[in-house]
Amino acid sequence: MNTEWIAVDWGTSSLRAWAMGADGTILAEAQSSKGMGTVTPAAFETTLLELIEPWFETAHLPIQVIACGMVGARQGWVEAPYASVPCLPISARLTKAPTTDPRINVCIVSGLSQNTPADVMRGEETQIAGFQAEFPKFDGIICLPGTHTKWVHVSAGEVVSFQSFMTGEFFALLSQHSVLKHSLRDGIWDDAAFEKALSDSLSRPEKIYAKLFSLRAEDLLHGLNGGAAKARLSGLLIGAELAAAKPYWLGQMVALIGADGLTDLYATALKSQGITAQRTAPTDMTLAGLKSARASILE
Structure with a gap:
C-alpha cells in the first residue's frame, strides 16, 4: 500500500479519513467519534495523527491531507473563509491548517455563503462538487437532506443559489x-x-x-x-x-x-x-x- 494522499471528512460529531492511492483508489479507511464539537482548537492535529498514524509507513512524506466539513468552521481547526455564490462549489482556494508535525500538510475546503437571503453551508459544497464530477452535464436542483437540509440550484458547473x-x-x-x-x-x-x-x-x-x-x-x-x-x-x-x-x-x-x-x-x-x-x-x-x-x- 502506497498512500499518495489522505481524504478527510470532519463533521461536528464524527471524523472519517481515507488513505488514497495515486489513481484515486481507497487503500484504507478509519473513523472516530471525535468530531469538531468535541475537539479543542489545540487538539485537532493530534486527533488526526492518532487516526492516520498507521498509514505513514507506506506514504510519500510529507503527505497531503485534504479535509472538508466543520473542521473549517470558526470553532474548528482554522476558519476556511466562505466563497460567495454564484461560484464553483470548490476552487483552488483551500485554507492551510497550522501543523507542527512535518509529515503532514493539511488543507481545508472552504464553505459557501450567500448574501441575500443570508445562508451558509460547510461540507455540502464538497458533495456538490463530487456530484458534478460524476454528472458534469447536470443542471437543476440538488437537495441534501439532513439536520439542516439544503436546496441548491446548480447550473453550468456553478452553485447559483441555495436555501437551508x-x-x-x-x-x-x-x-x-x-x-x-x-x-x-x-x-x-x-x-x-x-x-x-x-x-x-x-x-x-x-x-x-x-x-x-x-x-x-x-x-x-x-x-x-x-x-x-x-x-x-x-x-x-x-x-x-x-x-x-x-x-x-x-x-x-x-x-x-x-x-x-x-x-x-x-x-x-x-x-x-x-x-x-x-x-x-x-x-x-x-x-x-x-x-x-x-x-x-x-x-
Missing part, C-alpha cells in the same frame, strides 16, 4: 424537548400516516402548528400509535419545507444526496409531486468532491 431548512433539527427538538416527546414512542412506522400529513402540510402549511399539537391531543384522547405519530411529525415538517422550497423544485430536475432513511422520505415526498429524483450516496459524493479539491490544487 432546519427541518431535521426541528424534528429532534420537538421529539426530545417539547410536549410531543410524550407521544413519540417506539412503534411501527406508518407510511399512510406520513403521506397524509405530508399532503396536509404541503397544501396548508400555515396550519402546521395546529396540526403539531393535534398529535399530542390525539394521543391523549385516542392512544395514537408512537410509530404513526413519528410518521405524521415527519410528514408535517417535510411537507412544510417542500411548500416553502417549491420555487427550487417545481418543474426542475432534482437530485438527492443523503443517508438512505431520511432521503427515502424526501424521495417519497417529491414523487407525490410528480418528481422522480436521482439519488446518490453521500460518502461517494464526499470522496469524489475531495478528489476534485485535490485535483484543483495540483493544476
Whole structure:
C-alpha cells in the first residue's frame, strides 16, 4: 500500500479519513467519534495523527491531507473563509491548517455563503462538487437532506443559489424537548400516516402548528400509535419545507444526496409531486468532491 494522499471528512460529531492511492483508489479507511464539537482548537492535529498514524509507513512524506466539513468552521481547526455564490462549489482556494508535525500538510475546503437571503453551508459544497464530477452535464436542483437540509440550484458547473431548512433539527427538538416527546414512542412506522400529513402540510402549511399539537391531543384522547405519530411529525415538517422550497423544485430536475432513511422520505415526498429524483450516496459524493479539491490544487 502506497498512500499518495489522505481524504478527510470532519463533521461536528464524527471524523472519517481515507488513505488514497495515486489513481484515486481507497487503500484504507478509519473513523472516530471525535468530531469538531468535541475537539479543542489545540487538539485537532493530534486527533488526526492518532487516526492516520498507521498509514505513514507506506506514504510519500510529507503527505497531503485534504479535509472538508466543520473542521473549517470558526470553532474548528482554522476558519476556511466562505466563497460567495454564484461560484464553483470548490476552487483552488483551500485554507492551510497550522501543523507542527512535518509529515503532514493539511488543507481545508472552504464553505459557501450567500448574501441575500443570508445562508451558509460547510461540507455540502464538497458533495456538490463530487456530484458534478460524476454528472458534469447536470443542471437543476440538488437537495441534501439532513439536520439542516439544503436546496441548491446548480447550473453550468456553478452553485447559483441555495436555501437551508432546519427541518431535521426541528424534528429532534420537538421529539426530545417539547410536549410531543410524550407521544413519540417506539412503534411501527406508518407510511399512510406520513403521506397524509405530508399532503396536509404541503397544501396548508400555515396550519402546521395546529396540526403539531393535534398529535399530542390525539394521543391523549385516542392512544395514537408512537410509530404513526413519528410518521405524521415527519410528514408535517417535510411537507412544510417542500411548500416553502417549491420555487427550487417545481418543474426542475432534482437530485438527492443523503443517508438512505431520511432521503427515502424526501424521495417519497417529491414523487407525490410528480418528481422522480436521482439519488446518490453521500460518502461517494464526499470522496469524489475531495478528489476534485485535490485535483484543483495540483493544476
